[in-house]
Amino acid sequence: MTAPLTPPPPPHDQSPHQAWQAPPPAGTVGGAYEQDGPGMKTELRDAAVITLAMALGGVLLGLLWLWMAPHVPLVGEHVGKNWAVYLKDAEGEQAAGVDGTFTLLALAFGAVGAAVVFLLRRRGGVPLVVALTVGGLLGSFLAWRIGVSLGPDHDVLAHAKEVGKGVTFSAPLKLGAKGVLLAWPVAALVVHLGLTALFGPRDPDPYEQGPYGAPPA
Numbered sequence: 264m265t266a267p268l269t270p271p272p273p274p275h276d277q278s279p280h281q282a283w284q285a286p287p288p289a290g291t292v293g294g295a296y297e298q299d300g301p302g303m304k305t306e307l308r309d310a311a312v313i314t315l316a317m318a319l320g321g322v323l324l325g326l327l328w329l330w331m332a333p334h335v336p337l338v339g340e341h342v343g344k345n346w347a348v349y350l351k352d353a354e355g356e357q358a359a360g361v362d363g364t365f366t367l368l369a370l371a372f373g374a375v376g377a378a379v380v381f382l383l384r385r386r387g388g389v390p391l392v393v394a395l396t397v398g399g400l401l402g403s404f405l406a407w408r409i410g411v412s413l414g415p416d417h418d419v420l421a422h423a424k425e426v427g428k429g430v431t432f433s434a435p436l437k438l439g440a441k442g443v444l445l446a447w448p449v450a451a452l453v454v455h456l457g458l459t460a461l462f463g464p465r466d467p468d469p470y471e472q473g474p475y476g477a478p479p480a
Contacts, residue, residue: 303390310390317376317398317451318405324372324447325409328436331368332410333360335434339423348419351431358439365407366443373399373450381458395455399448407444410436 335358336351377395384391414436416422426432438444 306388306390310394313394314398318401321402321405324368324406327368328365328410329413332364333357336431337434338431346420346423348423362439362443366446369403369446370450373447374454377451377455381455395451396448399451403444403447
């Protein structure tokens with residue numbers, strides 16, 4: 264008489280904790296949706312405000328440049344029946360000081376503006392970079408035109424005739440190197456990118472998370 268066959272072992276109970284779980288949908292971490300910063304409309308609105316604010320800051324830059332830039336002395340003399348205007352100090356460095364003053368002021372405006380934008384936003388983004396660049400260019404151009412417009416008279420011959428022969432007067436305010444108009448946007452970009460790299464939000468390290476973005480056990 265043969266021995267009865269041993270019945271097969273019962274299947275393992277599948278508890279809810281042992282069941283396979285589908286990965287959470289994209290854009291979530293551990294089943295909870297993560298916030299990915301402000302929407303595009305908010306970023307575009309902020310970028311427009313930043314561009315306008317930096318452009319208006321060019322008014323202050325132009326006034327400071329007009330006040331702080333050194334004056335280039337000129338003198339007028341008779342040459343026959345005509346007038347001629349000469350530099351009173353041919354070896355002076357006042358003309359270079361005009362460009363240098365504008366450059367230093369523009370660098371300061373760009374750095375301060377970028378720091379303020381970072382403190383208010385604490386986040387980078389393409390709209391912010393474009394706003395800092397365009398706003399800096401507009402601010403520099405506006406400052407240049409304001410300083411030139413409010414500075415000494417551009418008709419140096421008429422000015423020389425008005426003040427008289429041998430009387431010193433100031434040359435018109437102008438930029439010898441137009442490349443200094445880039446000082447503001449370059450300083451703004453460098454400072455903002457530096458602050459973002461040092462103190463901006465960090466993306467989570469995928470190697471420090473468990474499967475499907477869940478925290479490690």
